[in-house]
Amino acid sequence: MDKPTLQKVHNLIKPYIHRTPVLTSELLNELCEAEVFFKCENFQKTGAFKxxxxxxxxxxxxxxxxxxxxxxxxxxxxxxxxxxxxxxxxxxxxxxxxxxxxxxxxxxxxxxxxxxxxxxxxxxxxxxxxxxxxxxxxxxxIHPSNDDDVIYGQATAAIELLEDYNDLNYIFAPVGGGGLLAGTILAANHFSDTCKVIAGEPFEVDDAYRSLISGRIEKNKTSNTIADGLRTYLGDRNFPIIKEHVEDITRVEEDEIIKSLRLIWERMKIVVEPSSAVAFAAVLKDKKRIRNKRIGVIISGGNVDVSNLPF
Amino acid sequence: MDKPTLQKVHNLIKPYIHRTPVLTSELLNELCEAEVFFKCENFQKTGAFKxxxxxxxxxxxxxxxxxxxxxxxxxxxxxxxxxxxxxxxxxxxxxxxxxxxxxxxxxxxxxxxxxxxxxxxxxxxxxxxxxxxxxxxxxxxIHPSNDDDVIYGQATAAIELLEDYNDLNYIFAPVGGGGLLAGTILAANHFSDTCKVIAGEPFEVDDAYRSLISGRIEKNKTSNTIADGLRTYLGDRNFPIIKEHVEDITRVEEDEIIKSLRLIWERMKIVVEPSSAVAFAAVLKDKKRIRNKRIGVIISGGNVDVSNLPF
The missing domain is CATH 3.40.50.1100 (Rossmann fold)
Incomplete structure (x- = not known):
């Protein structure tokens, strides 16, 4: 994988996807004491980066x-x-x-x-x-996350974000099956000299966190998280990329996910799904590391049943 | 009031407001059999056009x-x-x-x-x-809606919308106190040769509709609508503008407001308040008139208690 190949992937899919907007909020910036740039894949076709x-x-x-x-x-x-x-x-x-x-x-x-x-x-x-x-x-x-072509496609969300803001210090992405995280890592490695990638993961399904420690793909005993898109586990195509290059995996509690979800809904005025809120929950938890930095957050999607909210 | 004056108002306030995005949805276009352009004042500072x-x-x-x-x-x-x-x-x-x-x-x-x-x-x-x-x-x-300078300021939302899309056939706006509706009418009159303005109003507080018929400012006996921003009545500064130039006032039932609200949340992935959904509910109700037309909708705001939703 190299930069021209990823660029080619992006050009190939451009006619079929939206270039999603990057939104910011002065209030959330103040709360984080950082500049946060939300890449809004909830506005992507079918409501998600997938x-x-x-x-x-x-x-x-x-x-x-x-x-x-x-x-x-x-x-x-x-x-x-x-x-x-x-x-x-x-x-x-x-x-x-x-x-x-x-x-x-x-x-x-x-x-x-x-x-x-x-x-x-x-x-x-x-x-x-x-x-x-x-x-x-x-x-x-075609596997939803453990497939090279799928991973390269998911990389394009972070490629666009880095095209818009090329001086980010960190990009936060949620990790479930690992396709988005691995793609985001490839994008950061090839389209930025400095940007590191941090994953957000629910404590309840922290298979990726444990996989990093053990060096092999771990699974979850439970699926007891509101972030229903993150209940899956890594695969042999994306785990090597994640293992080698991810800066960190920050685990968050369920109440932190719900707090993050509510902040995004009420302050950004956008509908996002709980899995997306996991990445911003990790930002809120990493307050020391991100202070005064420029942070990207991949808002992975917005498909949520509004009649069944945790508020 | 003339076009240069309104342009001056816009230039004057520009440093202090967001130029809010205009969003579209293929799915909602299909549903309406029209092209609908949502001017998203829910992304305005303080979450509303005000x-x-x-x-x-x-x-x-x-x-x-x-x-x-x-x-x-x-x-x-x-x-x-x-x-x-x-x-x-x-x-x-x-x-x-x-x-x-x-x-x-x-x-x-x-x-x-x-x-x-x-x-x-x-x-x-x-x-x-x-x-x-x-x-x-x-x-x-400073009155929230019955003040010339307030009305001119509210006009700038539709001015921006018409700058972006100068060939709209109709703009739909909600009517409560009448400041946004009067401003939208001024913008359409001075920045478009063809665009007409239609108001959406809840049946439960249809004072503006009745005022148009009687020719004088009517009030409401009840305030029994979910669209809490529209419970107020018109004033002597905005009513003359509305009376002379509004194309129509389309009244909508509470269940139509809630259906519209849910459609916007789930399909557009944006958080809007019930008063905003009234304008789109009127679009949905006016299906015959808007078919194959280009329609603007002023999404007035997004300040809503997410723990108290009607779904």
Whole structure:
């Protein structure tokens, strides 16, 4: 991976994504005693950064592969992103989802043209179904986070942020499956001489933090966090990048996530999902390190059920 | 009032306000079968358009007047706006508020440097206190909506919108006290050859609608609407402008306001207050008239208690 390659990825996906705005808040700057620049992927198509990686992964398929479609398992933002990215490129998308997934998520996928394949709950069931679709349809499997093309696509959010503000000291990103974090690290390494990347992670699902210590991919025993996008674990494609280059992983408690979420909603006037609030919660917790610095925060998405808020 | 004067007002207040972004949503365009451009005053300083009029009103005072301060009665967005506008211009702001106003509103005013004068509830009590402060301190009274300088200041939101998109067919704005609506009308008349202005108003407080019919300023018997910023009535400075030039006033039911609010939150990913949702609810209701047209919507503000939502 080098800078021209990442630049090429960005140019490739540009027609299919929004260049999202970077917002600031004087009040939050005062609170942090730092200058904070929020890269607002909640305004991205399908409401999350996942659109970047999904689009890039499909664009990189051969014509033959494209004709047979793509398949993934996700009940979250990647399901919607792959569905719309595929639709934009005239490719069929099969989305393996647990049959008990919320109807609102299913209808969002259908709305973007994805074909839902229902499966039982649990990792085995969904992987089994995804393999079946690959065999039956010849569809290409695209992993939501542990896939090089997906990681390179996710890198473009931080590339844009660094194009707009090239003197950031730190970028904070949430870590769940690790695709966004690994991509952000690649962007910082190749598009800045000084910018370091810090991850925010809920204490309740601190598999990435423990993986850094043990040197191998750890999993979570529970999924008891409001940040539902961060319950997954790292993979062999993104973990080496994270292990080598991440500056730190800052863990945050659930009440810190909710406080951060509320601050962003009330002060920035934007709707973000709890996983996004984890990155800003880490900023608030790292007060000493960030004082008087210039900080980027990747607001990963804004898909949240407004009738079920923690306030 | 002419175009150069309004342009001068805009130039005068520019250093003290944000030029707020105009956002769009493909999905909401599809839903409306029109192109809708949201002028996002929820991102304005103090979270509402009121900052524009408050700043202009203070800038237009004499040096002598400035030295003695300003006074208003408001427990809503104008209280915060006048406090911050005054602070920015080194002027003292006295804000008459009912003693039972929510603590969060009082602390917001204090945070912006306003001096709170508590009064009993009811129109008489607050007017009495405001007169007392004028006499005692020599402060200049600035009405939240029925004041020429305030109206001209509020006009600048639509001026910016028309600078960005000069071919709009309609601009929709909410009507409460009438300052924003009158200002929007002035902007449309002087900065566009074709753009007409339509107001959105809750059925529950449809004083402006009834005033148009009767030809005199009507009041409301109840204040039973979620759009708490629109419970006030018109005044003798703004009503003549509205009466002569408004294209229409579209009334909306409470459930239509809530549906509009939720659509904006979930689809646009922005936090707006119910009064703002009234304007978009009117767009949704006026489907025939707006089909295939280019529509501006003034999102008036985003100050809302997220722990007390109607979803």
């Amino acid at each position: 659109m970047r990686g999904a689009t890039h992964a499909i664009l990189n398929l051969t014509k033959e592969q494209k004709s047979k479609g793509v398949v993934t398992h996700s009940s979250g933002n990647f399901a919607q992103a792959l569905s719309l990215a595929a639709k934009n490129l005239n490719v069929k998308a099969y989305i393996v989802m647990p049959e008990n997934a919320p109807e609102v998520k299913k209808s969002a996928v259908r709305g973007y043209g994805g074909v839902i394949i229902e499966c039982g709950s649990g990792v085995n069931a969904r992987e089994h179904e995804a393999v079946r679709i690959q065999k039956e349809k010849g569809a290409t499997f | 900052m524009r009029g408050a700043t202009h009103a203070i800038l237009n005072l004499t040096k002598e007047q400035k030295s003695k301060g300003v006074v208003t009665h408001s427990s809503g967005n104008f209280a915060q706006a006048l406090s911050l506008a005054a602070k920015n211009l080194n002027v003292k702001a006295y804000i008459v508020m009912p003693e039972n106003a929510p603590e969060v509103k009082k602390s917001a005013v204090r945070g912006y440097g306003g001096v709170i004068i508590e009064c009993g509830s009811g129109v008489n009590a607050r007017e009495h206190e405001a007169v007392r402060i004028q006499k005692e301190k020599g402060a200049t009274f």
